[in-house]
Amino acid sequence: MSKAWQTPRVDSASSTLDVGIGAGGLATADMVLNIGPQHPATHGVLRLRLVVDGEKIVSAEPVVGYMHRGAEKLFEVRDYRQIIVLANRHDWLSAFANELGVVLATEQLLGMEVPERAVWIRTLLAELNRVLSHLMFLGSYPLELGALTPVFYAFREREELQSVLEELSGGRLHYMFNRVGGLKQDVPAGWTLRTLDAIKAVRRRMPDLENLLTDNEIVKARTVDVGVLSRDLAAAYGVSGPIARASGLDVDLRRDEPYLAYGELFAPGGPGRVPVRKHGDCYDRLVVLIEQVRVSLDLAEACVEKLRSLPAGPVNVRLPKVLKVPEGHVYRWTENPLGLNGYYLVSRGDKVPWRLKLRSASFNNVQVLTRMLPGQLMSDMVSIMGSMFFVVGDVDK
């Protein structure tokens, strides 16, 4: 059900027969089909240049760069408070996770110790943001498959969590709540109870969404054994996140290289667990995403309980008027909702970073499409692209 309006005119399809009659035999010509950059099925402005033989895809080339805004260059002229604003906006579905990576890298270079309350609030917000990001894909992927209801359910849950985050930080999508050394401010009175209510409400209503998807025979027909990504290919291309875990690549930085409070949460007996599946088809990716939502809701609830038991205390560190980071370089990576995001910060002792390079998960996740799409049918292309869970801002930065 591709809505690629740039397909060539219908008369050329009938004229391939004309071409063949004179030259002998039934000749075919490959067609170059351009999907995007504006297209309802691509998540944003990704352009796919496909060469198709009838319905079968012969080769696929993602053309990226339509959302390249030069964020890494702009980082070099923004100081360490201002880069948080820009950092929010490359993976716009998980803005908190992005700004977290940036401040973690800065704090590591500064050798700064963050107060315990801030660590737990950060973990909580990161997990809530993860749920938001996954819910977005759980709504948009079925929409591409033709299921219209899940997107409304998913956005209903998103609104629930967004109101909690908006009460805290003032933003529904871009929070800009992290600061170097902690958070902007402490949580309002009663916020933890409202957060618990929101988490419970989302968890209570998740079956509404799941029942439409996991046992749905149409969804299964379109996703089982479609777009199989093997474990080795995923490892070779550096694919990470839920997509890689659905292919059997068992990497989750929250468990393997814990940061923030994840060490405690993913310890044996804790609420953290890593869903991994074997086949690597679209169905597995969908199931992993649903499982991850459940895990994140559990983690968020554990964080709220811990937060309520913590004594009142500071949530940030007093910063000097002019914040200069000592010379050095650090690579800090975090488990973002879409995968591994790395932040390579090079400082020359200035107020602004010398270089802040972003390693984004979606960049690798999109590259592997060149290997996954050839041999598939056009109608499966939509299903595969939707299941790859990328954000174009993350690809292009």
Next chain:
Amino acid sequence: MSTTDLGMPGIGPLQSAAPYPLRLVLNWGRRYSLWVFNFGLACCAIEFIAASTSRHDFIRLGVIPFAHGPRQADLMIVSGTVTDKMAPAVRRLYAQMAEPKYVISFGACSNSGGPYWDSYCVTKGVDQIIPVDVYVPGCPPRPESLLQAIVKLQEKIAGENLGRRYRRSGGTPVSAAAATRPLVAPDGDGGPSSRSTSRRARRVVSEAAVPRRQTTSVLPSAPPPAAPVQAMTLRPHTPQTAEDTVVDMPAPVPPNAGPETKEGPR
């Protein structure tokens, strides 16, 4: 014969001469039945989608977001950063919309560049390339802001005179047929289909091609096939390079010019 030029559906000269009650009725119909073209680019697109779902719901204002493409839409909501690479596509899709058409610029990036105002590759505001009717500030704006922007646009449409809005002071509008592209040839490195049959077919195409522009075919000239083939229904075959943007960028519209008054020839 390649494309059929049906002429761009436009606003006729009778619009300015229509009596006020008729204009009232037509404006009423037009403003409460806007079909919006899903033009989500970046983060603001997420708030656009949130505004279309149950909590905020702009569909109750008559704005239906499922137009099957620019040709069937009257409202284009540019939500997100317009990069210089994407700008020709925005211009092209705007040209494909039939008049009367309206544009809402949603978010700081499409208003003026937003947080990327000093970037080397961002178009500082979509009004540099297309005329905008309503600007919505915010980064991202709340969905309620989009609802208010639609209401404001509806108020604007209520009081408008289409003849005055689309008065053309010379120049030809871009016709619907002009905003299309010819077939692009696949590279010779394709999969199993780039066999001799398809190569033969491509040679035949280039022989029968009627050049649309002053471009030379890059395919090697081949001896004509034994039996001449009437392949006149095929479109002309002009292989292009990968980054083929067909639309020439017109001069930027001055900010106070109101709706576009003329389009440059292609």
